[in-house]
Amino acid sequence: MTVTVVGIGGSVRSDSQSERALHAVLAGARDAGAKVHAITGSSLVLPFFDPTVTERTDSAHELVEALRAADGVVISSPGYHGTFSGLIKNALDYVEDLRQDDRPYLDGRAVGCVGTAYGWQATVTTLQQLRSVVHALRGWPTPLGAAVNSAETRLGPDGDVPDPKVSSTLHTIGQQVVDFALRQP
Helix, strand or coil, X not given: CCCEEEEEECCCCCCCHHHHHHHHHXXXXXXXXXXXXXXXXXXXXXXXXXXXXXXXXHHHHHHHHHHXXXXXXXXXXXXXXXXXXXXXXXHHHHHHHHCCCCCCCCCCCEEEEEEEECCHHHHHHHHHHHHHHXXXXXXXXXXXXXXXXXXXXXXXXXXCCCCHHHHHHHHHHHHHHHHHHHHCC
């Protein structure tokens, strides 16, 4: 069975620390045998979600269809003012389009969560908030989540993580998403 893991993350700034963290987690999923698909940066600049509007932009349609086909998901967000970014929140609001599916919302899918910020307080609260939203969307947050303090650890391009502990954590999250997906019927 080939597992598909969709990663959502980053900011409007291309190659941000949260996008780099996302790529590190997806590398762990890829190493565990998954096919990965990242939706980042400008692809996340979507119209504000409005449940009364049924037409979708190409980017919104790509996001919804990718999540519909996903066996697992990874979400990586910068910490803005103690929580995850509005960009990520708006993208997650589009999960509402899956409400009538056989697997509604993120039901039955493992979701790896990563919060990045310049300081511990925002990284931890961002991670907590992501995990809460994943629960609300019927997803299963992986046992391991990551709070990456970019004041202490600067991630390199293409998921390069110079700190071995942070590298191991991000890689393990990707593996956990795949392991969970493989256990589903």
